[in-house]
Amino acid sequence: MPSTVKGVIARSKGEPVELVDIVIPDPGPGEAVVNVEACGVCHTDLHYREGGINDEFPFLLGHEAAGTVEAVGEGVTDVAPGDFVILNWRAVCGQCRACAKGKPWYCFNTHNATQKMTLADGTELTPALGIGAFAEKTLVAAGQCTKVDPEASAVAAGLLGCGVMAGFGAAVNTGGIGRGDSIAVIGCGGVGDAAIAGAAVAGATTIIAVDVDERKLEKAREFGATHTINSKDADPVEQIRKLTGGNGADVVVDAVGRPETYRQAFDARDLAGTVVLVGVPTPDMTVELPLIDVFGRGGALKSSWYGDCLPSRDFPMLVDLYRQGRFDLDGFVSERIGLDAVESAFDAMERGDVLRSVVVIDEEAAQ
Template identity: 75%
Template sequence: MPHTVRGVIARRKQAPTEVVDVVIPDPGPHDVVVSVQACGVCHTDLAYREGGINDEYPFLLGHEAAGTVESIGSAVTHVAPGDFVVLNWRAVCGRCRACRRGRPWYCFDTFNASVPMTLADGTPLTPALGIGAFADKTLVHEGQCTKVNPDTDPAVAGLLGCGVMAGLGAAMNTGEVGRGDSVAVIGCGGVGDAAIAGARLAGATTIIAIDRDPAKLAWAGELGATHTIDGSQTDDVVSAVRELTGGHGADVVIDAVGRPETYRDAFYARDLAGTVVLVGVPTPELTLQLPLVDFFSRGGALKSSWYGDCLPERDFPMLIDLYEQGRLPLDKFVTERIALADVEQAFAAMADGRVLRSVVQW
């Protein structure tokens, strides 16, 4: 039977969030009801509230989540009740042209739950990134559930559901950082610092963190940065990166901000034939203008990283194992643990740069 839980919604553009009753319907054949144990507060949730994603209000916010499978649809084979899972927003179909070509991380037809969650009056909710996990329970497709070590702290495990995975994957998957490489990361929030941790894990020897906030640069140092550049103290980030890389530029530069000025710095701060990875999400009105000859003459690769080009079934268990071995400090991303009613205050803390991640914990 359908049941009612608490959930955090954005009812209209730029309005404060509300904690309201949310109705979880019976799962469809391939759907799963998950009892949420922890969910990180991601900048994407704020973008939904502010109208930066689309206008399909009301939104059920939250998507960086871990929890326990409570019930399953009649055709579910991927998980069972009681499984501890991390939720993901790119459940690959296995049939689209990207999947058939062996590139499932680009899947063009990802799955979500087949029936909507609603408000008490029957109004359908749009779940953030197809998940909607600022709620006691949520409804997702079975492919959005990835089983991981059940002994893992849910607040840590859930971070792989979005921002931390995006940053780790930007370095390890998209950027293909290797042993001995030099890496520069522009923007040291949660995604950028995860890229720093990923570069360190991949064996980079020079890891340069770039930000305008000294507190964020300090966090970057804890997560693996070997050098820092305070952008508020220099108007020439490119020269500063070159000075730290023998005058050449970095092998891989990761833009975790997503603005024309940061992308331009990333483009020119890389070595000849180096790689630029854009993982910061730009807003639709932003444009970039660069001399075309510079694209040609510098060579290399310009890449965008979608969700860190991850495969949840491959990457989530591996990264949790590395965390449990003490080789990946995922717990350092958890700045504070909060209640469901504190999401609005967490957005303010995020905007002020006071946290890497606030995590709602049940």
């Protein structure tokens, strides 16, 4: 039988979110219903509320989530009721040309649940990133459920569902950071700090954090930054070069996604170095680069979508690192809140007061 639960929706552009009743259908073929235990508040959810993704209102917000599978539909074999899972928005198809080439992290045909969750009056909801996890339960494609160690805290583990994975993967998967390398990360919010933490885990020895907020730079040191630069007070390109023997960093991650920060990243990389764009630009932004420098300096200019991750490979590995005390997922959790506090969490995020507010739905299970 379909179930009615509480969920947070954005009904129209720019309006405060609402906590309402939503209807979750029984899972159909290839689908799963998940009892959500915790879900992080990501900037992407705010983009949805502001109409910055598309205009398919009303949206069921939330996507950085972990919980327990309640039920699965016909044909589902990879997860079963009772499994502890992290939700992902890249359920790979296994059949497209990227998957056929052995590069499923680039899957061009990722999928979501076929059925729609609705409001009590039958209005169909658009789930954020195909997940919609600011809710007591959600319906997803079974491939969006990644089994991990059930001893992990849902509050921390759920953050791998988006921002933390994006940052870690930008440094490690896309940037290829390795032992003894240098890296500079421009923008030290949740994604940037995850890139810093990833570089530390991978063995980078010079890890440079760049931001305009001293609070964020202090936090970046906790995640492994060896040096910090406040770009309000100093030229970041000049300072990155000073800290790398005049050469520039092996990898520079732009976790902001603006033309000016991208140009800083381009200018601050070493010869044959790598620039990784993981911050999300707006459609109107453009960047102009001297083509002779693009050619003459070699290396690579890359974009990183979801940290070029493969959830089935990366989520369990990162949870294991977390459980071993080698990757501080707990450090990203600034506060725990209820479903009724999402709007205030957006305000805190815009002020720069938090890395992540986390909605805790099942306090006992989420420990």
